[in-house]
Amino acid sequence: MTDTPAPAPLSSPSSPFQIADFRRFWVARLFSVVATSGMVVVLGYQLYDVARGQYGMGIKEAAFQLGLMGLVQFLPQFVLTPVAGVVADRFDRRVIAGLTMVLDALIALVLTLATYYHVLSLPLLFAMAAAHGTSRVFIGPALSSIAPNIVPAELMPRAVAINAMAWQIGSMGGPAIAGVLFAVAAALPYGASVALLAIAAVGAFGIRRLPPPAENRQAHPFRQIADGFRFVANDRFLLGCITLDLFAVLLGGATALLPVYARDILTFHGQPVGSYGLGVMRAMPGLGAALVAAFLARRPVEREVGAKMLLAVAAFGVATIGFGLSRDLWLSLLMLIGIGAADMVSVYIRTTLVQLHTPDAVRGRVSAISGLAISCSNELGDMQSGVAAALLGATGAVVFGGVGAIVVTLAWAIGFPELRRARTFAAKYQS
Template sequence: MPSLFQHPNFLHFWIGQIASSFAFQMLSVGIGWQMYDLTNSPMALGLVGLCQFLPQLLLTLVVGHVADRYNRRLICVCTRLTMAMTVAILAYGNITATISANMIYACAALLGTARAFEMPANQAILPNLIPNVLLSRAVSAMASAREISVIAGPALGGLIYLLGPTTLYLSSMSCFLISCIIMFFLRYNFTVKSKSPISIEHLFGGLTFIRGNKVILGSVSLDMFAVLLGGATALLPIVAKDILHTGPWGLGLLRCAPALGALLMSVYLARHPLTHSVGKIMFAAVAIFGVATIIFGLSENLILSMLALVLLGASDMISVVIRSTLVQLETPDDMRGRVSAANSVFIGSSNQLGEFESGVTAAWFGVVPAIVIGGAGTIAVVGLWMYLFPDLLKRHTLDKANE
């Protein structure tokens, strides 16, 4: 770990990621709680996730091309500035008492659009900052940066929300601006390695690459379907309020519990990288994710619910590190933007679209059955994917050259 942070550019990038993640996690508490207060509807919470996901899906081909052709650092600066301005709109809506569900939906769509451009650019920068031999540790360290903010952000966001949603939104906006400034001064030399004319083949290059690599396709799709079915974060406001009978502070604790498990696991993996049986480890981790989801769905105790979420976060982190490292190591640099954009669709499907799925199933079957069914579905996906992707199951090391 010390050798990794001896690279000043990586340290700079790492701090900027913490600030941005911190802003988004605080914001998620505010939007979720305020939307449920305004509508008292699980479906409304799901629609917020859908509004964030749709721009990411629709812009996949465009954002990948942009990340491969233009300065990735400046893309991150512009997108984070856009997110800060979007949060300012929410703050203004509360100051003027004009906030509404439709305003939140519109801002969620703007945030989704900005994140659609940010994610592939942000992911594609990392391999250019450190040697390949440190990439697995770097992925774990970046994950720890995100999880540090996911732990502190929601907990602090829940407390700040007690002072009013305006205060929370202004705090989130400030963190986005800080991240924007940090990224602006990142030392990153951008070069375009390919100036071939834009074509359909070029735009679809990322999806084509993933489809042709069964190990990458299996890992990203496994993670997508597992979290799509088993993710219940959109329902946390309902679980906190109606099942566990707690307030915004309790919601903050629930939101940071998965991050605590993920942080502990990411720190461990940064110091002890996975060196063998990575395919089997990934399948086992996703199965544990499903079991933890079922325990969370059946729990009526805040402590037990938090413990289940800690286990859920730790197991998910193993999957994230394996998937992210495989994608980065096996993708040429001039394609990393397009491949990262395609990968972002899988991630977005598992997160934002998963929130929509959770909202719909909760509206149909109830909150507890929706969570339990999702966890069982995750376990079923693990069994099916072990059959469909034997190459992933047999994968021994992260770097194929070391097999």
């Protein structure tokens, strides 16, 4: 009788893409970002155009409407973030992500029909922006918490970079595609978003079940909310990482004013760059970020991660100032690429540090708090940009924001020395 040789042990994956669930996760992420980023850009352009044309507003008044749209998207984030974090820690995260993608598909469908039948109005556009803000508050914690559950800790830095590639490729491709489709037929980009979000939802639902930790199903939701905020407040390292992005991008965001630059400031051959130019400009930060993400996926940052994160935020501010002052289209596009590249380095390092320094039982709530900070920096940043543009003009608002981002970087480098001293991505918690 001969002994049957034991099967050779399965080798550990060397790339996140060797994991089937990560591939589904990545596709869902990519398609949803392409769909929603294109949808939001067209929504902003339509809101500004409707305000200028249908309602007869001046440039400053219409720019202020863009700021209000940011506020409308932020309010659901502010109110529902604690609930979204608890939901991500108590229920299957892939199901939450899939359902929110279905909700975004319904929003895109409403905008498709409203645009096709020419019944757009400011109240309808604001309502759809608020609905999308509600969707985002739930999808953020769920999606952000999935990767550490399906990828080994040693592959997380690479997974974060690859995941960021999906985000940035989507952020780059979505607006560019939407701008072209909008020029062909105004309703077309929304219809494309419906199809892409349906595919993304299928990918999310296809990930294996991710049951939450047993203690999360038994704890009282209100206590879980308080525990999540207490955990972040008591961990200076996490607090510094999260608030750095909050205040730097809150002041330094320029994307809310891109419709102003496209319609009334930047020209090409003597004509405003319009919707084509808006799509290209909106894609440029994504291009810079995608190039950096592709590089980081092959050669992850390993040393002096904290100092590099701070330098990246400062570079973000410098590029923002350059964009604000530029009147040359090509220089403006180059500055936008620099904004995206610097932001990608900061996001990559910060996301990896936060994920690896947070236990799984509280990861959904910490991701929700981090998402709230990102929402504050984006949506309230849009509001700040709109208000600043009304007071200082578009150029003054963008330059003011870039200077503010640099000042915040210096303040955090001094106030949170833990960030400067972070040398590596060494995981504090294992999933």
